[in-house]
Amino acid sequence: MSVIVNEVRRSTYLDSIVLMRISRQLAELPGVEEAGLVIGTPANKEILREAHILGPDGAKAEPGDLIVALRAKDSAAAEAALAEAKRLLEHPEISGAPALENASRTMRAAFQRMPDANLALISVPGHFAAAEARKALAFGLNVMIFSDNVPIEEEMALKREARERGLLVMGPDCGTAIIGGVPLAFANVVPRGDIGLIGASGTGIQEVSCLVARAGGGISHAIGTGGRDLRAEVGAIATLMAIDALEADAATRHIVLISKPPAEAVARLVLDRVARSRKPFTICFLGARDLALPANARCAATLKAAAELAMGRAAENGPTQLSLLRADGGKLVRGLFAGGTLCAEAQIVFRQAGLAVASNVPVPGAAAIADANRGHLMIDLGADEFTRGRPHPMIEPSVRDRPLIDALADPAVGVILIDVVLGYGGHRDPAGHVANVINSHDRRPLILASVTGTDRDPQPRDAQVQRLTEAGVIVAESNADAADMAIRAIGG
């Protein structure tokens, strides 16, 4: 008879990734069926309850506490696991890298240790992120806010205050930046060059920067603005400041803007600023084809086209590789994406080809999933409904396993589309993980993938591509190409 044990550590906080690592280590101990270490918020307790590992002690925990929860086959295994948890929690140096040996407990102390710091990277829970950002601004630091779930009013106030001080706020919900050649948060290792990126989307920046790199070009800087910067309320503050900064940056020759299509008024605001620039721009408002652009700007409807235009090439329609692939059996395409912008781009490619498509995050012209009949589906597995209390698929690829296994077994599915995103912050072997899932299941659908990355990433791209190819996956040159190949494969 399984036993559930909980141990509550008062006033203890550790970041979510550290807790996940420890949970995983505990779950692998003999006799342990399930383990979870979470901060004692109501939402997290619910997760433990659903996993059948919440006990009475854990239920009483407060939001400032840490709950160690596990289910084991008997008390001996449970006790051993708790002892191991204690050991891991009390010796953080086990996971520590040199940067962390002398970690500070406050931004204040960190700033005393590095008085010439110029950027704060903030990834605390959203509820607290604005206060930390405000502290950083007071210290004269630019800020990158990785955290999401920050109220939009806070974003507006922060960006206005930062603008007064001549400081840049990237975010909230800014997952990617590359500043001075240094990848920040989730970003790829790309050569330095003369193309500057400004993106409201992290994976959008990742895809464009990697395509530029593989085409022989380089990136001067990639500035993330956060997903809401181009909303009317925020008024493109970060975007406009980023344009100013890249305008002034001698190393930047060409500037690419990447985002979802903004509202008319904000688009005007941004494009007016673009018009006043001396430098050429590529404007990628995903999906938008017919924009009224100033003379120094060209329009790219896809990320792939944006990279091509930035490199001074004509944007091509259709995939770079000739594809004779055809799907057997099923006629439907099922896209399972970790990157939200890649999911959007795939939908756009389908819409441009005149095909109906549904998604949990539909682009204009696509249907919401609830409405759709059984048709082509593009799922963004990183969307809120999937990530509440669970890790993002870019960090933890197993989030995609169940939908992938279902798609492999679904006779109506002819083509599966997946994105594999490399770079810092990502999983150490996403291709290997996907290959393992595919190899352990019979499948009939054609599997098409794109691999966003470079050979200088922590997961070198060539090896990742090879892993996928060995598992029978066809790897396209870009996410847009993969979507195109999918269309042709089903005879569209």
Place this chain on the structure above:
Amino acid sequence: MDPEQDQIRGQPDSLLAAPPRVINVGLELFAENLASQGAQVVHVRWSPPAGGDARLAGLLARLRS
């Protein structure tokens, strides 16, 4: 907030002039990655102010200066 340190130091122009010198607040993973690339980073092992006690945290916020 140090009364002596109120000059603006981090204009976006100067942000782009050289590799950034980062104070990382939150996920250790980001600090580890920056350190492994040889970037300048100090990690802040953050935890909720006042151990999550909302009343004390509220007082602290108002006693900030």
Place this chain on the structure above:
Amino acid sequence: MQSIDQANHEAQRRIIDGEPILVDVVPASHAIPALGDNVILHAGPPIGWERMCGPLRGAVTGIAVFEGWAGDLDAAAAKAAAGAFAFHPNHHFGAVGPMTGMTTKSQPLLVVENRTFGNRAYCAINEGLGKVMRFGGNDAEVLDRLRWIRDVLGPALGRALRDCGGISLKPLIARGLTMGDEMHQRNVACSSLLLRQLAPALARTAKSNAELVACLDFIGRNDQFFLNVAMAMGKALADPARNIEGSSVVTAMSRNGTDFGIRVSGTGDRWFTALVEMPVGLYFPGFSARDANPDMGDSAIVETIGLGGFAMAAAPAVVGYVGAGRASEAAAFTRSMAEIVVGPNPAWTIPAMDFAGVPTGIDIRLVVETGLVPTINTGIAHREPGVGQVGAGVVKAPLKCFEEALVAFAETMGLE
């Protein structure tokens, strides 16, 4: 009105700018006129007989006999229980005392004068190691030693200090920090430096050679002799930082074996108390945590000014001795304390930390924000009176003191 940060900088600056001189030794009643018969000053925040722990009761009864206010220990205890003694904190009368911290009219007190601000602070002379009153010892041997200190050592030290014009303590501390002292659990270097400076004056002013020998021998055999000097110095340096409007800097930390108390500049003389915690440390052979008394003494004034546990990085040997970890972890304690203070003291630097100054000026806002409480190095007394020291360790100031102080401070600032 200045901001809290400005007020705190003022408080820290006053601590740092102090110029402490050990100038004299005088009978307590001369230094503190309120010390008449039956008045007993003790360590820590205010406390009554009913709540006093074993060692403190032992010391009270012992000092009552010493001063002739009771015929024997039992009579003294009865008198105390009947409310015949007036108990007050040392801190209320410009004094401090280690462990039980007994201060009464006829004991000789070290006098430290802060030349920058003109204020003075007092502390009794350290009795030595072993069975002593500061650990609750109260038998004939203890009382005899106190008599000798009153009649011989105290006056001898007073003559010597007056003769040499006083001993400047700031540079002596600076030297001690480079020699492995942190001035709470480890004072051997400072004790040696002090004796070296005092010896000629002691010799010049000694009444007899035998007396000189006895004094030199007594001081020379006590590695912790300087502790009481450091404590008086601590109070002399911290007192000018009291009562600064809008300052959240701690001006005193103190324990009586039952309660831990702090005072904060902007809230004046209010004590914010919580039950003391148990020290965690290493025990002398034959003793264990079961024998330990809860935390005691005014000696946390040393941490209040940036020494002791705050300067642990200067004394790596202490870390292992007090069971706080490996010597290589000493710097981590100091770095941790640096997170909760206004800033470093440039006059007192630690070579092993690239000459970083000791962290000075505890800010209650930072303590509550981070949950990092001051770490105090301390001796551990036996819980039974009269047994003495059984170990040494580190103890944490209770967070509750700082949380309550923060709420009260917020009220003085017009919030809540």
